[in-house]
Amino acid sequence: MIIALNNKCNFTKDEFLTYQDNLKKIKTFNELILFPSYTYLSLFSLSNIVLGSQNSSAYESGAHTGEISSSQLKSFNVKYSIVGHSERRQEQFETSAIVNTKIKLLLKESITPIMCIGETKEEYNLSKTKEVLKKEIEEGLKDITDADKDKIIIAYEPIWAIGTGLVPTNEEIFQMIDYIKEILPNNKVLYGGSANEKNIDSLKQISNIDGYLLGGISLKTPNLELFLQKLEN
Numbered sequence: 001m002i003i004a005l006n007n008k009c010n011f012t013k014d015e016f017l018t019y020q021d022n023l024k025k026i027k028t029f030n031e032l033i034l035f036p037s038y039t040y041l042s043l044f045s046l047s048n049i050v051l052g053s054q055n056s057s058a059y060e061s062g063a064h065t066g067e068i069s070s071s072q073l074k075s076f077n078v079k080y081s082i083v084g085h086s087e088r089r090q091e092q093f094e095t096s097a098i099v100n101t102k103i104k105l106l107l108k109e110s111i112t113p114i115m116c117i118g119e120t121k122e123e124y125n126l127s128k129t130k131e132v133l134k135k136e137i138e139e140g141l142k143d144i145t146d147a148d149k150d151k152i153i154i155a156y157e158p159i160w161a162i163g164t165g166l167v168p169t170n171e172e173i174f175q176m177i178d179y180i181k182e183i184l185p186n187n188k189v190l191y192g193g194s195a196n197e198k199n200i201d202s203l204k205q206i207s208n209i210d211g212y213l214l215g216g217i218s219l220k221t222p223n224l225e226l227f228l229q230k231l232e233n
């Protein structure tokens with residue numbers, strides 16, 4: 001399974017270095033990917049974990065102050081990049097068209113995009129989840145060849161589950177991942193949203209999950225170790 005560790009906007013430099021030391025000790029059969037803040041990409045020194053970026057630029061290069069391009073990420077050995085996380089869609093007004101552009105640039109550099117999709121609580125209450133997922137997939141993957149499409153990982157993250165401690169039922173998660181796989185039969189699909197060491201015993205019963213995108217728990221290595229232990233037993 002793929003276990004993606006999304007650190008978001010956390011850790012000062014020293015905190016990151018201590019955290020990285022703790023991650024060094026983790027032993028797992030799963031593929032761990034670390035998504036640190038951009039500033040720590042150059043400090044990454046782990047051999048048991050693969051490097052990812054939390055974001056990438058929609059510009060290829062040039063006069064775009066503050067942007068970091070896919071080719072720059074590639075030069076730091078970044079193998080995966082999160083695209084269209086709901087926090088960026090909401091806080092940075094990242095549209096599906098921007099997500100689409102970023103995905104194309106990442107693929108050009110052979111960086112695997114992890115495209116996040118998911119519904120708000122309101123959309124969930126109105127039973128619009130499938131509609132939202134379909135639209136985000138269609139727009140995010142527009143004009144991408146089938147061969148390239150297959151390389152993309154999808155992260156299903158109900159927005160109302162992120163950082164809230166709320167999680168859909170196993171049946172609901174199964175149904176939505178099943179729906180995503182109906183549209184994209186060859187793609188891996190991760191679940192994200194308040195997954196932790198307490199609910200992994202239950203979540204791991206869901207048969208079609210290919211991995212997890214972890215936010216809060218990614219910051220606490222003892223909890224993360226427990227999560228991995230439970231997942232593997």
Ligand code: PGA
Nearest residue numbers: 162163193194214215216
């Ligand atoms: P969470 O975040 O695990 O803290 O809910 C997940 C995510 O935003 O990727």
